[in-house]
Amino acid sequence: MDFGLSDEQRLLDDTVRRFLAERLPLARVRALRDAGSPFDREAWKELAALGVVGCLVPESFGGAGLGVLDAAVIATAFGHGASPLPFLGPCVLAPLLLRELGSPEQQQAWLPRLASGEARLAVAAAERVERRQDAGVREAGGRLDGVALFVIDGGAADAFLVPRGDDLWLVPRGAPGLEVLPLPTLDATRSLVELRLHAVAPAERLGPAGGAGAALDRAIDVARALLAADLLGCCDRALALAVAYAMQRKQFERPIASFQAVKHLCAEMAAAIEPARALVWYAAHAFDALQGEAALDAALAKSHLAEVGTFVVRTATEVHGGIGFTDACDLHFWFKRVALSRQLLGGPTRLRTRAAELQGWAS
């Protein structure tokens, strides 16, 4: 019995954190935000060279062939660094779907290019969870029509995997009839898009007709566990920023970190974060070793981390006092990253409903 990260996983964590801190410090993240495009092509190539982009691509296709817990280590480092690089689309959802549904030709065509970072796929997965506003994709005569919202990592994607019912279609970015519209969110570090499809002829289908549903749901479950991991990284950073600020900020002739009112806020954050860390590891590990309960663990982990994350970033802001409310203070980048992650692929209420359903609580 060994419940913890391996030396390799600690090294991976350290590598990704160091890469983000050096290559994409918050000043750079700010500059990308101000430029209105979070995608840094050069950094992306370097990240691919580290083997991170192809973490879930099998080694036989040029990837690192890592497990979901390894991916969770990366996601936590991404949250910690407020990484502006894509992850869930091209590094998680797309390779998982290609691994499970792709024909040998499709795998050969996409997986090596996903691993190298040359190709970036995004998956229109939001409607598989819930349809907001006018969202929904229809098919008639082999053509796709409709709207897909909240496509994660869509900004830098050169093709999209678009579900229609239990079918999964591949639609290149330049396909006639496809409009890709930016969908700006609170979080400036990730790019979501809206797809508008007008009689789009999809390039090809992944998996058999009507046979992609289960794979889509599994991939979404994995993405939830990794969103929980990203939230954990945001919590770590927010607490570290709060403690560091409290140590240097003086009021009443002493550091505010020496006031119990401030210390207790920090202690409450740490007390919430540490068990949540163990839950994230467990939920990610479940996909590697305990598949039977992985969907439930992902729902519990993501809903819990959404609550812990919300508590931590608002409390960390409070520890900062007035400065925490300003744009000049970096903290709000994590506040807003948490705010978006909380909603993606199922907010806490939706996921607790799913947990109840998975356990047969509802009669």
Add this chain to the structure above:
Amino acid sequence: MDLRYGPEYEKFRAELRAFLAEQRPRAPRAGFGEGLLTDTQLAPWQRLLIERGYAARTIPQAYGGGGFAPDPLIAAIIAEEFRAAGVPGPASGQGIDMLVPTLLEHGTEEQKRRWIPPTVRAELIWCQGYSEPGAGSDLASLTTAGRVEGDTVVINGQKIWTSTAHVAKLMFGLVRTEPEAKKHAGISYLLIPMDTPGIEVRPLRTMTGYAEFNEVFFTDVRVPLANLVGKRGEGWKIANTTLRHERDMLGSASTSESLFHGLVKALREEPVDGRRALDDPNLRDQLAAIQARTLAMRCHAMRLLTARARGESPGVAGLVTKLNGCQLNHDLAGLAIDGAGEVGALSRDAARARDGGRWHFHWMFQLGLIIGGGTAQIQKNIIAERGLGMPREPK
């Protein structure tokens, strides 16, 4: 990460399961409130467990234990299997969990040989005499006097929150032997037979309606100086080596898991409007939220167990168990009460009460534990100061 235990551990588990299946009918039943097990109920069972290597495993054989090297995984398997079987596990309590480690570290050879064997056999029940009416969070300000007269210590004063004092044969306690010394330096660690003349034990009835605690009054109580553990004036240091054990005992994941399973069962069985309480989607939402917290604490316990087995420091994670666990247990019981509505507010004597008032008991008792063994606020100071490196409040 590997949650499998490996063949040698699974063999140990299989043997333990077979033992439990065979012995289950003979095992004593655990209760709550005043229904705690006494030494006469427990001792024969404990003796059997020691014989089979399931209790007192790591205590040296010379002092009545198994003499095995500490193995956190074996300890976890033992805890898991006894819990799963619903059978009282290795005896626990302040004697076994706090006094024995203290004696092993600080006791004389004679003290070890005299006190450890009957204690681990659960024949000697101990109580802990630390807290006083005027010394709670600021424990070092205790004033119970231990005046040294030749080879005798004469005790005068009062202890409070002394669980099991009414059944204990001995107390390990802190008394002030050097009234002139500084606060922390004047305290000694003393073993006090509870049948010594001058000791009065008064049950302390709590909000639960039970008397889980006592007050103990000392009037010219004479105890041999040889009962001092460690040197005079070193009691504070000695007591602190084992106070950590208490914090880890409170808020264990096993308690939370068993409360959670009971909670799901209660919500399935409680009828409301001809349906089950669990058919209320709002309750299901709260149930899933608290399930996530419970699972997180189970994972947290596995993480700490691994850190111990690897010989690594768990850092701040090692300081948050009590704060989280006791609050979680309080909330689990509170949700069971909410699920039952007015039925949840019935007195435990009422014929319509559910589960014999179990949920009320846990709800209130866990609130007591949020306060006891180091209040939540003291825990937060410890987390912030030792875990996060924040400075102490200036004096």
